[in-house]
Amino acid sequence: MVSSIKIGEVTSVPGKSVHGKYRVAERAASTIELPISIIQSRKPGPTLVVVAGEHGCEYSGIVAAVKLARDLKASELSGAVIIVPLANPTAFDARYLFVNPIDQVNPYGAYPGSPGATVTFQIAHKILHEIALKGDALVHLHGADYNEALVPFNYVPITGRKDIDRRSSELASCFPVLYHLNALPASKSTSVPPVGTTYAVTADGTLYWESATRGIPATMVEAGKEGKLEEETVSIHYDGLINVMKHLGILSGKAEYKKGVKILKNPVLVANRSAGLFIPKVGYGESVKKGQTLGEIWNFEGEVLETISSPIDGFVVCRINFVAADSYPTQTQPYLFYITQVE
Ligand SMILES: [Zn+2]
Numbered sequence: 312m313v314s315s316i317k318i319g320e321v322t323s324v325p326g327k328s329v330h331g332k333y334r335v336a337e338r339a340a341s342t343i344e345l346p347i348s349i350i351q352s353r354k355p356g357p358t359l360v361v362v363a364g365e366h367g368c369e370y371s372g373i374v375a376a377v378k379l380a381r382d383l384k385a386s387e388l389s390g391a392v393i394i395v396p397l398a399n400p401t402a403f404d405a406r407y408l409f410v411n412p413i414d415q416v417n418p419y420g421a422y423p424g425s426p427g428a429t430v431t432f433q434i435a436h437k438i439l440h441e442i443a444l445k446g447d448a449l450v451h452l453h454g455a456d457y458n459e460a461l462v463p464f465n466y467v468p469i470t471g472r473k474d475i476d477r478r479s480s481e482l483a484s485c486f487p488v489l490y491h492l493n494a495l496p497a498s499k500s501t502s503v504p505p506v507g508t509t510y511a512v513t514a515d516g517t518l519y520w521e522s523a524t525r526g527i528p529a530t531m532v533e534a535g536k537e538g539k540l541e542e543e544t545v546s547i548h549y550d551g552l553i554n555v556m557k558h559l560g561i562l563s564g565k566a567e568y569k570k571g572v573k574i575l576k577n578p579v580l581v582a583n584r585s586a587g588l589f590i591p592k593v594g595y596g597e598s599v600k601k602g603q604t605l606g607e608i609w610n611f612e613g614e615v616l617e618t619i620s621s622p623i624d625g626f627v628v629c630r631i632n633f634v635a636a637d638s639y640p641t642q643t644q645p646y647l648f649y650i651t652q653v654e
Pocket residue numbers: 366369453454455456
């Protein structure tokens with residue numbers, strides 16, 4: 312007999328799919344609730360936690376999570392799957408970039424959160440402690456907010472706990488992506504997070520990191536483009552999750568692991584200093600040389616105010632597509648290019 316899983320007011324029923332809402336924060340006149348599905352087998356087995364929609368316009372991961380919650384049948388599982396398809400519903404409703412519009416905090420780096428801080432930290436605290444830590448493995452789905460375009464890749468937390476790190480890397484290998492980024496905390500990284508924002512270029516403060524350092528193997532998928540809903544990137548999330556469930560033994564069948572994965576390391580956020588029009592000269596997926604021009608900032612007479620060049624030999628994983636460029640940094644424009652070294 313398996314015991315049911317309780318998250319807030321939502322309690323699983325072994326042998327059934329349960330769909331509900333988890334109340335995570337109160338406002339003066341309304342409540343913030345996260346949609347949640349728990350699909351639990353009558354047969355014992357591991358529990359997979361899937362969290363999407365932390366950035367409100369990263370639709371590929373959100374839709375993949377909804378499809379998974381709809382498609383899974385408890386009778387076909389051993390164990391359970393807990394799915395949160397939308398972790399930042401206020402941003403989704405408002406079609407809002409990166410942050411929660413209530414407190415302007417980016418939830419991406421807000422973990423482990425706090426019950427005594429602003430709403431994003433309250434929600435982060437509940438997602439980590441009441442949901443993620445109830446799992447045996449965590450998959451976090453992201454994928455380019457509507458100003459970002461990127462090469463699909465998975466983050467792999469490198470915590471120093473060899474067994475956890477190996478299991479996190481195996482989860483990442485279940486996704487059909489060519490690149491894995493070895494994610495380190497700020498104390499072990501040369502990467503510098505943008506001052507004045509809660510954007511995390513290092514692993515600290517992310518859900519996958521805070522889960523892995525607490526003993527839950529985890530990976531985060533990045534697949535998507537400019538807030539568009541494209542079958543190709545939805546499939547990266549969805550097919551990867553099905554494969555993860557086979558890998559964990561929650562679904563029967565043999566997992567297929569991606570071969571020939573390339574390792575990305577030492578991410579660098581390249582930003583501008585002048586405000587104006589951002590005119591990019593390279594796209595995502597391109598290799599660049601140290602000193603190479605990546606883009607320019609123009610004024611409204613078309614004069615070049617600033618030339619942005621690459622600080623390293625590297626690979627452009629992600630690029631911002633807004634022409635409007637604030638003077639660095641802002642919460643909604645923490646960088647212009649996300650460049651890494653390739654091992
Ligand atoms: Zn994101």
